Amino acid sequence: MLDNLSATKVSGGWHKQYSHTSTSTHCPMRFAIFLPPGASQTNKVPVLYWLSGLTCTDENFMQKAGAFKKAAALGIAIVAPDTSPRGDTVPDQDSYDFGQGAGFYLNATQAPYNTHYNMYDYVVNELPSLIEQHFPVTDKKAISGHSMGGHGALMIALRNPKSYTSVSAFSPITNPIDCPWGQKAFSQYLGDDQSQWANYDSCELMKKAHSNEFLPMRIDQGDADNFLVEQLKPDNLTAVAKQVNYPLTLNMHAGYDHSYFFISSFIDEHLSFHQLYLQR
Amino acid sequence: MLDNLSATKVSGGWHKQYSHTSTSTHCPMRFAIFLPPGASQTNKVPVLYWLSGLTCTDENFMQKAGAFKKAAALGIAIVAPDTSPRGDTVPDQDSYDFGQGAGFYLNATQAPYNTHYNMYDYVVNELPSLIEQHFPVTDKKAISGHSMGGHGALMIALRNPKSYTSVSAFSPITNPIDCPWGQKAFSQYLGDDQSQWANYDSCELMKKAHSNEFLPMRIDQGDADNFLVEQLKPDNLTAVAKQVNYPLTLNMHAGYDHSYFFISSFIDEHLSFHQLYLQR
Numbered sequence: 319m320l321d322n323l324s325a326t327k328v329s330g331g332w333h334k335q336y337s338h339t340s341t342s343t344h345c346p347m348r349f350a351i352f353l354p355p356g357a358s359q360t361n362k363v364p365v366l367y368w369l370s371g372l373t374c375t376d377e378n379f380m381q382k383a384g385a386f387k388k389a390a391a392l393g394i395a396i397v398a399p400d401t402s403p404r405g406d407t408v409p410d411q412d413s414y415d416f417g418q419g420a421g422f423y424l425n426a427t428q429a430p431y432n433t434h435y436n437m438y439d440y441v442v443n444e445l446p447s448l449i450e451q452h453f454p455v456t457d458k459k460a461i462s463g464h465s466m467g468g469h470g471a472l473m474i475a476l477r478n479p480k481s482y483t484s485v486s487a488f489s490p491i492t493n494p495i496d497c498p499w500g501q502k503a504f505s506q507y508l509g510d511d512q513s514q515w516a517n518y519d520s521c522e523l524m525k526k527a528h529s530n531e532f533l534p535m536r537i538d539q540g541d542a543d544n545f546l547v548e549q550l551k552p553d554n555l556t557a558v559a560k561q562v563n564y565p566l567t568l569n570m571h572a573g574y575d576h577s578y579f580f581i582s583s584f585i586d587e588h589l590s591f592h593q594l595y596l597q598r
Numbered sequence: 599m600l601d602n603l604s605a606t607k608v609s610g611g612w613h614k615q616y617s618h619t620s621t622s623t624h625c626p627m628r629f630a631i632f633l634p635p636g637a638s639q640t641n642k643v644p645v646l647y648w649l650s651g652l653t654c655t656d657e658n659f660m661q662k663a664g665a666f667k668k669a670a671a672l673g674i675a676i677v678a679p680d681t682s683p684r685g686d687t688v689p690d691q692d693s694y695d696f697g698q699g700a701g702f703y704l705n706a707t708q709a710p711y712n713t714h715y716n717m718y719d720y721v722v723n724e725l726p727s728l729i730e731q732h733f734p735v736t737d738k739k740a741i742s743g744h745s746m747g748g749h750g751a752l753m754i755a756l757r758n759p760k761s762y763t764s765v766s767a768f769s770p771i772t773n774p775i776d777c778p779w780g781q782k783a784f785s786q787y788l789g790d791d792q793s794q795w796a797n798y799d800s801c802e803l804m805k806k807a808h809s810n811e812f813l814p815m816r817i818d819q820g821d822a823d824n825f826l827v828e829q830l831k832p833d834n835l836t837a838v839a840k841q842v843n844y845p846l847t848l849n850m851h852a853g854y855d856h857s858y859f860f861i862s863s864f865i866d867e868h869l870s871f872h873q874l875y876l877q878r
């Protein structure tokens with residue numbers, strides 16, 4: 319059951335927030351959806367799933383990306399989930415990069431996190447089912463995200479290539495097993511057995527991708543991003559892509575940082591990129 | 599002296615925040631400026647001043663309006679001041695609609711507010727002087743704003759028609775002397791002599807406007823705005839405009855509310871409106 323929290327007209331369409339009790343994360347989850355003008359049961363639209371970064375909720379992208387004008391023109395719905403389970407019963411740490419706001423889009427295996435921290439199941443299965451049941455959308459799906467959410471988008475697309483038409487990311491963590499953010503999260507959510515970490519690492523997953531299931535993949539990265547060298551490491555992923563011939567385009571942008579100002583500068587291009595494949 | 603607090607590339611231009619000690623408000627003031635790509639001492643650009651609404655700072659418009667792509671294309675700089683003086687030494691009330699965050703763009707005459715609450719002088723005189731001294735801009739200025747800031751834009755343009763090429767507003771308080779927000783603010787900032795209030799009331803000012811100093815004026819208003827009937831009252835201003843033949847266009851929009859989602863839906867049209875006059 320979906321509880322409608324808000325409904326706001328924007329760019330001729332509607333931005334709406336909902337809450338529901340998740341069977342994946344065993345807590346109330348909030349998400350937001352943008353429905354372009356004209357979306358209806360007789361005119362269903364495809365969906366771009368957007369995964370946000372550390373500390374974010376469903377609101378950051380919707381308020382700051384400036385995506386609605388283009389999405390309205392292209393007829394694409396956008397769904398933004400939260401970045402983790404939330405609430406007093408959900409284990410947390412006093413840390414911006416672990417716990418609430420930092421679910422890393424995986425299924426935790428370690429106590430006390432394994433009850434609630436199942437964002438992989440939530441984003442891959444539960445949320446699309448809910449969206450397709452309750453809104454005028456087709457089953458055509460693309461996926462994108464920023465930073466931790468860029469990791470989520472790439473990793474989820476690589477593991478589920480038949481579920482998405484295309485994948486993109488802004489400033490993604492491309493190789494979490496090889497950076498401090500990813501190591502901190504994976505060691506606590508997944509435990510010390512690093513063989514389990516590879517299931518959530520885009521570089522490792524791309525090495526094993528089947529060429530008949532390759533997806534169009536676009537990444538945009540600013541070269542003035544404070545996290546570029548230590549945490550994001552796009553060159554690690556492009557090296558794998560070159561090795562396996564994965565159709566990855568990495569666009570480096572001089573002078574741009576890690577903020578939503580960067581995302582807002584290029585989100586229209588990402589929407590147009592996905593539209594090429596969503597409309598097929 | 600300007601203290602640069604941030605510089606972020608966006609839409610090919612730059613978003614920058616500055617702090618300085620104001621001679622008008624006698625406290626540190628923060629403002630933000632967007633400079634479009636290519637702005638330089640040999641290619642100066644005109645400026646749109648944006649005045650925000652209750653509770654806002656320089657950040658709300660810059661983060662949520664989605665204005666930069668269009669402003670970059672048109673070659674318009676945007677300057678967003680704060681909405682009041684700030685700081686521990688600045689008198690305040692525990693109220694969202696009075697005191698800090700609610701300066702109403704006037705010069706207060708009543709103690710204890712009259713030392714710091716001089717946002718009229720700040721926006722009309724001090725800030726443009728600073729901007730024209732420190733940035734690659736021409737002296738061509740337009741002005742716009744939202745809600746309390748819409749009041750500010752209309753009122754300031756009506757009082758200083760030679761300083762601006764054009765004026766626009768989203769969901770403005772058009773007749774503050776006739777609504778609870780305005781009466782609460784004006785009575786405490788300006789005192790009980792209501793003849794003084796008329797100096798800051800757009801309806802009263804428009805009645806006295808000289809026809810040879812009329813400015814192009816555009817207002818956009820959503821009809822699902824919770825504040826429309828009690829606080830904003832655009833019909834009061836259109837009645838005066840009709841009476842004096844002021845060139846005001848009011849666009850009512852079905853289904854839109856008072857939020858930045860509304861602003862983001864129509865900001866491109868406001869920028870194009872101002873560009874018509876800024877480029878002359």
